[in-house]
Amino acid sequence: MGGHLLEAEFFVHEGVPVFCLPLVTLSAVWLVISIETADLSTEGIKLKRGNSINVCIEYKNGEKNLKVFMNESIIKPKAPVLDVDIDLSDFLKESMYVGFSGSTNGSTELHLVESWSFQTSGFLPLRPKRRPHNVSDSSVVVAPQIQLSTARNLKTKFRLGLVIGGPTFCCALAVIFGWISIEKYKRIKKKRSFKTEIVTGPRQFNYKELKAATRGFHSSRIVGSGASGTVYKAFFISTDTAYAVKRSKHTYGGKTEFLAELSIIACLRHKNLVHLQGWCVEKGELLLVYEFMPNGSLDKVLYPESQSCHSLPWPLRYNIAVGLASVLTYLHQECEQQVVHRDIKASNIMLDGNFNPRLGDFGLARVMAHGRSPVSTLTAGTMGYLAPEYLQSGKATVETDVFSYGVVVLEVACGRRPIKMEAEGQKMVNLVDWVWGLYSVGKITEAADKRLNGEFDEEGMKRLLLVGLNCANPDCVERPSIRRVLQILNNEADPALLPRAKPTLIFPDNLPVSIEDIVSDAEEIEMAQEFCEVEEGDLTAQPQNTEFKTAP
Known part of the structure; x- marks a missing residue:
């Protein structure tokens, strides 16, 4: 399979960044002919520096001229780094591929292509392959074909944009969403950590969740009882945490005063205190939630059954x-x-x-x-x-x-x-x-x-x-x-x-x-x-x- 391939190469030769425009003949034996090279160091461009480099390759068919512009900014420079007179007629086919490839020949490569695009303009449309038998060659109307060609080009560009831009846009959205999620998680975790270390206090529990955690205050969950109330073991599956819930036998008429006093006691912090985790005042009951102590009370240990x-x-x-x-x-x-x-x-x-x-x-x-x-x-x-x-x-x-x-x-x-x-x-x-x-x-x-x-x-x-x-x-x-x-x-x-x-x-x-x-x-x-x-x-x-x- 024969043919030609035009390449634009970037490489470093003996420490000097070089741009090369080789012409490759595809045959049984590959033949590479270097048409033109340019020393990028004279332009202040260093490939090893890691900066973003914008490259623009222009070919004007009328002038048979190819120019390569390179810069480390998004603004296109006035002067090209490479200006070559070359006829690419043999390369420009009705149907062809345009793209890029890269190889490091086994070496470590840190460069990447962030984005690329391709566009053409100024080409006359092809003559239709079939014409009416009663129309001569000189009477073919070209204008409608230009409009059709332009519409076809726009449609092709639109499809190409969807193919290239769609996945890119989705990837960008995924990256942004992931970054936002990670940052939000870090903030929440930091906030929770701060609250845990500084102001870990009791919270108000919902009666429904306490009832579920104690299996409806089932007798099998009772771990202690006294004149003032019964203590149940409550297990919260969502947090894999066990608490002790004290269910008072009496309702408190002065609920406001009781909770005000309780809030003071809840602020106490000592390693030998059972810390209050929360409370619940619903359905005429007062429920207090404490840390669960796995070894029970002292009397149960001193006087075992x-x-x-x-x-x-x-x-x-x-x-x-x-x-x-x-x-x-x-x-x-x-x-x-x-x-x-x-x-x-x-x-x-x-x-x-x-x-x-x-x-x-x-x-x-x-x-x-x-x-x-x-x-x-x-x-x-x-x-x-x-x-x-x-x-x-x-x-x-x-x-x-x-x-x-x-x-x-x-x-x-x-x-x-x-x-x-x-x-x-x-x-x-x-x-x-x-x-x-x-x-x-x-x-x-x-x-x-x-x-x-x-x-x-x-x-x-x-x-x-x-x-x-x-x-x-x-x-x-x-x-x-x-x-x-x-x-x-x-x-x-x-x-x-x-x-x-x-x-x-x-x-x-x-x-x-x-x-x-x-x-x-x-x-x-x-x-x-x-x-x-x-x-x-x-x-x-x-x-x-x-x-x-x-x-x-």
Whole structure:
């Protein structure tokens, strides 16, 4: 197959950019004849620089002249880099291909063709191949054929534009859309990251999504319950996240005040707090959404239903006491506003995946300014954890929280509930009284949980038990501050000396809560294995004398 091919070549020869116009004869043997070359360095053009180069190749058939214009700008230069007189009649066929190709001969090439175009003008249309028999050659009308040719050329150009420009336009749109999407994703991710680090706060959940996440609050999803509400495990498939949803048993008349107080508590941030994730107030219910703690509450671990369960190791027990003291120090002394929890007990202390303590359930908490006198309220809390002066005055203070903390510490060390029935089933034994009795005879370490089988640090156990007794001192003036407790547990201070006999307190006849009212909820609990909870409400005061005495 014979023929001719005209090429425009760009290459670098011995470091000098060169433009070459070779003529190739297509036959059995390829013959390349270089018609003209041009040194591009004299024009200030360097192919290796990586700049965009615009090339325009013009051929005027009437003048039999071919010019090549090159520039690093979009403006066509006045002078060509190559000006060649050549007759391309043999190359210009009725049907032919015009295009470009490239090769690097095995070398790495970084150049690319960003765009190209081709156009012709000034060519006369071909004569029609068939003419009417009664029309002579000299009488052929050319004008209509020019119009048809022009229309055909426009149609061809339009099709060519669609073929070339269509995919290019679509690719450009795809690139732009992808870039916009990536930038938008980066902004959203950065914004979410900023919110997570700075202002991660609770949000309002939809009742429908909480109901779906708890399978309609199904009984199989219950992970805990108390006098104030039931806790369900909620799993959100969309985020692969588990939450704990507390469903209150009571509706709150003062919803606005409750949410205002809750928003303050929700801003608290400490590693030993169960963080509030959100809330939902719909259909007459108040739902609180918390972090889900995989190891449940402390009471479930200390008092497992199955006797075959492993006992909580000593290092974890001591760590729980330290962590709880740390978070109470934060609430009592380090927050902008002082927070009194009022319901510190084993069932309100959750354990995360590493058995670190997390204080939760701020339903009874009170927020007040530092140094401000507490306001009297109706007594609320759980028997066995309530400080004596709280029962007398109804005033919740940081000292009443310290008392409850001391009871929890004794629970952790001894593995006994705050109030326990003796084996005979005839007498209720108070945990503080029991430990103080052992302390009075110099056998305080015998109060250690027997399930530990002696696998504990004796000095650490003694320190922990003394901290518990100091905090549970009936005389609130003698109780240490929670910061002092933290220093003692961290071996930065020694426990205060305690009297051998537990102090005796006698209450006056104005106790705002009767014993009958306090234990009224005990009917639904099996003897002393559980404790009754005292909630805020209408309580009837009955005058009486109550005395705390030392166990003989």
